[in-house]
Amino acid sequence: MKTIDYIIIGIILLAVLWAINSIRKNKGSCGCGCSEGCSSCKNKCHKA
Amino acid sequence: MKTLRELTIGESAVVRQVGGEGALRQHFLDMGMVPGTRMTLTKLAPMGDPMEFRLRGYQLTLRLADAEQILVEPVETEEQVAPAPRKAIKKSEHPGLGEEGRFHSKEDEAPLPKGELLTYALVGNQNCGKTTLFNQLTGSKQHVGNFPGVTVDRKDGIIIGHENTLVTDLPGIYSMSPYSSEEIVSRQFVLEEKPKAIINILDATNVERNLYLTMQLLEMNVPMVVALNMMDEVTGNGGYIDINGFEELLGVPVVPISAAKNQGIEELVKHAIHIAYYQEKPKRQDFCDEKDHGGVHRCIHAVAHLIEDHALRAGLPVRFAASKLIEGDSLILEKLKLSQNEKELLEHIVLQLEEESGLDRRAAMADMRFAFIDKVCHENVVKPRESREHLRSEKIDSILTGKYTAIPAFVLIMLSVFYLTFNVIGDYLQGLLEDGIGALTEAVDGLLTAAGVNEVIHGLIIDGIFEGVGSVLSFLPIIVTLFFFLSLLEDSGYIARVAFFMDKLLRKIGLSGKSIVPLLIGFGCTVPAVMATRTLPSERDRKMTILLTPFMSCTAKLPIYAFFVEAFFPEQGGFIMTALYFLGIFVGIVVAYLFKATLFKGEAVPFVMELPNYRLPGMKNVVQLLWEKARDFLERAFSVILIATICVWFLQSFDLQFHFVEDSSNSIMALLAGILVPIFKPLGLGDWRICTALISGFMAKESVVSTMELLFNSAGGVDKALSAASAASLLVFSLLYTPCVAAIAAIKRELGEKWAVAVVLWQCFVAWLVALLVKLLVG
Numbered sequence: 001m002k003t004i005d006y007i008i009i010g011i012i013l014l015a016v017l018w019a020i021n022s023i024r025k026n027k028g029s030c031g032c033g034c035s036e037g038c039s040s041c042k043n044k045c046h047k048a
Numbered sequence: 049m050k051t052l053r054e055l056t057i058g059e060s061a062v063v064r065q066v067g068g069e070g071a072l073r074q075h076f077l078d079m080g081m082v083p084g085t086r087m088t089l090t091k092l093a094p095m096g097d098p099m100e101f102r103l104r105g106y107q108l109t110l111r112l113a114d115a116e117q118i119l120v121e122p123v124e125t126e127e128q129v130a131p132a133p134r135k136a137i138k139k140s141e142h143p144g145l146g147e148e149g150r151f152h153s154k155e156d157e158a159p160l161p162k163g164e165l166l167t168y169a170l171v172g173n174q175n176c177g178k179t180t181l182f183n184q185l186t187g188s189k190q191h192v193g194n195f196p197g198v199t200v201d202r203k204d205g206i207i208i209g210h211e212n213t214l215v216t217d218l219p220g221i222y223s224m225s226p227y228s229s230e231e232i233v234s235r236q237f238v239l240e241e242k243p244k245a246i247i248n249i250l251d252a253t254n255v256e257r258n259l260y261l262t263m264q265l266l267e268m269n270v271p272m273v274v275a276l277n278m279m280d281e282v283t284g285n286g287g288y289i290d291i292n293g294f295e296e297l298l299g300v301p302v303v304p305i306s307a308a309k310n311q312g313i314e315e316l317v318k319h320a321i322h323i324a325y326y327q328e329k330p331k332r333q334d335f336c337d338e339k340d341h342g343g344v345h346r347c348i349h350a351v352a353h354l355i356e357d358h359a360l361r362a363g364l365p366v367r368f369a370a371s372k373l374i375e376g377d378s379l380i381l382e383k384l385k386l387s388q389n390e391k392e393l394l395e396h397i398v399l400q401l402e403e404e405s406g407l408d409r410r411a412a413m414a415d416m417r418f419a420f421i422d423k424v425c426h427e428n429v430v431k432p433r434e435s436r437e438h439l440r441s442e443k444i445d446s447i448l449t450g451k452y453t454a455i456p457a458f459v460l461i462m463l464s465v466f467y468l469t470f471n472v473i474g475d476y477l478q479g480l481l482e483d484g485i486g487a488l489t490e491a492v493d494g495l496l497t498a499a500g501v502n503e504v505i506h507g508l509i510i511d512g513i514f515e516g517v518g519s520v521l522s523f524l525p526i527i528v529t530l531f532f533f534l535s536l537l538e539d540s541g542y543i544a545r546v547a548f549f550m551d552k553l554l555r556k557i558g559l560s561g562k563s564i565v566p567l568l569i570g571f572g573c574t575v576p577a578v579m580a581t582r583t584l585p586s587e588r589d590r591k592m593t594i595l596l597t598p599f600m601s602c603t604a605k606l607p608i609y610a611f612f613v614e615a616f617f618p619e620q621g622g623f624i625m626t627a628l629y630f631l632g633i634f635v636g637i638v639v640a641y642l643f644k645a646t647l648f649k650g651e652a653v654p655f656v657m658e659l660p661n662y663r664l665p666g667m668k669n670v671v672q673l674l675w676e677k678a679r680d681f682l683e684r685a686f687s688v689i690l691i692a693t694i695c696v697w698f699l700q701s702f703d704l705q706f707h708f709v710e711d712s713s714n715s716i717m718a719l720l721a722g723i724l725v726p727i728f729k730p731l732g733l734g735d736w737r738i739c740t741a742l743i744s745g746f747m748a749k750e751s752v753v754s755t756m757e758l759l760f761n762s763a764g765g766v767d768k769a770l771s772a773a774s775a776a777s778l779l780v781f782s783l784l785y786t787p788c789v790a791a792i793a794a795i796k797r798e799l800g801e802k803w804a805v806a807v808v809l810w811q812c813f814v815a816w817l818v819a820l821l822v823k824l825l826v827g
Binding site: 001002004005008009012015016018019020022023 | 499500501502505508509513683686687688690691694
């Protein structure tokens with residue numbers, strides 16, 4: 001493994017962490033227009 | 049006397065008796081169909097059901113079965129009645145409610161502590177401009193549509209320039225009766241969350257119907273300001289409303305505004321802040337005319353006295369609780385916890401009202417309210433002449449909802465939308481994006497090779513991430529283009545018409561006309577289809593529609609069909625493709641019947657809907673919606689799909705000892721897929737490579753083809769490994785099995801995790817069963 005390999009693995013891990021965080025927060029994905037992210041949003045549009 | 053159903057087009061009649069029962073009957077009354085109201089049948093849907101009526105200056109649709117419950121007496125048509133001379137309205141003095149200066153008494157003021165959060169409920173009828181006003185007040189960018197019921201849940205925002213305020217945009221409602229889930233949401237909000245004030249928005253072009261809700265809000269004894277929206281349309285068409293007279297009679301500040309043009313908003317905010325800060329409650333709650341409605345008047349006061357202590361203990365406004373009790377509202381009765389003796393007393397009082405008024409309790413209350421509204425309007429409103437917007441709408445409707453033209457026009461419009469999306473604009477843009485992604489992949493591939501990056505990491509980036517995310521990303525133009533056309537149709541008011549004339553057909557399978565929109569979008573992509581169900585008013589219809597959308601064959605499945613048709617049935621390509629689409633619809637209908645008989649018993653919600661005028665879609669609104677959809681899709685591609693891609697790549701590339709494998713038949717995926725082989729054997733698909741391809745299709749349907757190509761290349765192609773019967777069953781299984789991960793994520797968002805898991809299992813079961821039948825039939 002070279003330095004470049006470790007750098008790429010680091011970037012991929014960061015991307016995965018961001019993706020997981022984004023899924024967890026479910027940010028703005030309900031289309032309600034709130035910029036806070038669904039977990040902290042006061043709108044009750046995802047109460048299913 | 050005859051029923052409303054028996055009227056002929058153009059015929060007018062006066063309502064004599066409103067039948068039906070429970071919440072539906074209350075809804076009829078709330079919409080203004082009280083005894084004495086003149087109604088004119090304007091048109092029938094192309095299939096003869098529902099009907100469209102004109103009453104109290106607006107258009108209302110009703111199903112034949114509902115219209116049958118209303119007894120009417122035919123009268124002269126509107127054209128036969130000589131138009132009443134335009135009355136002159138004297139200008140009243142300004143009562144100055146909700147204002148500073150000479151109107152505000154410093155002696156009896158009771159302001160809230162400085163810095164206390166001023167909370168507002170924004171309440172109004174459907175499609176009266178609430179969300180437009182909310183956006184103007186808060187600077188938000190909520191989607192606005194020309195379709196009743198765009199706001200399906202509450203939304204909050206701060207009034208620009210007033211940090212200690214919070215406005216909640218509530219779903220559009222017609223009354224405070226608990227008829228629909230929106231009405232319950234709005235009523236609960238005002239009663240339980242106790243906003244400091246209410247901003248009641250009215251459509252000034254149709255004050256008669258809008259004031260009905262206003263009167264019930266006044267009974268809640270919460271500080272309130274009335275915003276008369278669309279005043280520009282009223283004055284533009286020769287109408288006039290005496291604002292001062294209105295304010296005097298209602299006992300709350302009234303502000304004329306035009307939310308779309310941002311006119312009058314500043315004054316509205318000033319009044320709203322004033323009444324909330326000083327807690328200035330409505331000056332009037334008693335609307336009964338003692339001469340004409342003496343029975344109602346005495347009944348309300350008697351009930352108010354009877355329940356006063358209970359209402360105060362339950363935290364309910366006394367007058368509101370009394371009115372609702374008289375109407376037979378069981379939720380309020382439950383909250384008040386009356387003793388048996390008090391309940392009997394209440395019943396006797398209400399029976400007396402029925403005897404005196406000659407009407408049943410609900411009709412008597414509605415009649416009293418509309419009598420007051422008639423008085424307010426008679427004294428203060430000069431109705432505008434028929435608006436240009438309405439005349440234009442009637443002309444367009446003569447074709448788009450005409451008896452013989454509606455269905456062909458609908459088919460033509462939808463074909464044009466799909467053709468332009470999938471063959472012209474979306475296809476062209478998708479091609480461009482694919483070229484761009486291809487070039488980028490090639491460039492990155494070259495860079496990684498030049499840098500001598502590890503072979504495994506190289507594979508992960510190019511074969512995993514770029515291949516997986518790139519293939520899904522290329523669908524962005526299709527999604528955006530499809531949404532562009534659909535938002536044009538919705539904003540113009542056409543979608544409301546489609547729901548109107550498709551209602552009869554959809555009711556047969558237990559849905560209402562409003563479900564047609566998501567089902568149509570499902571042929572494009574299940575994700576936006578599931579999201580589009582938010583406009584459906586009932587939870588039952590919404591759930592049922594979401595569960596049916598995956599049966600509509602989405603465009604991502606087309607590459608699978610094309611691949612197998614070319615390999616196995618090159619002669620019957622067109623026939624098989626069309627048959628697959630129809631099979632999806634057929635299975636959807638069978639499943640809908642099954643749902644109707646089991647999970648979702650009962651009828652679809654009554655189709656009592658207001659048809660809005662056609663309007664030119666606002667470009668700002670459309671562009672904003674497209675940006676939101678694009679952002680949403682991109683976020684998903686780089687989150688859910690990125691992770692899913694990496695997982696599949698990992699499982700395909702490593703064995704159980706985590707050694708990189710050259711031959712994927714030794715991979716973890718092959719091992720896992722091997723477990724499924726016995727399940728697929730009866731379908732003629734007992735090959736781990738097929739199972740792997742189908743599993744990868746869970747990520748994105750397109751990857752079924754790419755995985756198969758990859759796995760079957762060394763075996764000389766898929767046609768050597770499968771029989772024609774197995775290929776047919778594979779096609780059917782691909783058509784019906786679980787939607788992709790993006791669609792499942794959308795279902796999870798709308799219905800929750802349990803439903804999402806249930807959809808995956810249910811779809812797989814149905815697909816397996818139908819595929820087996822096809823295998824047996826073809827084989």
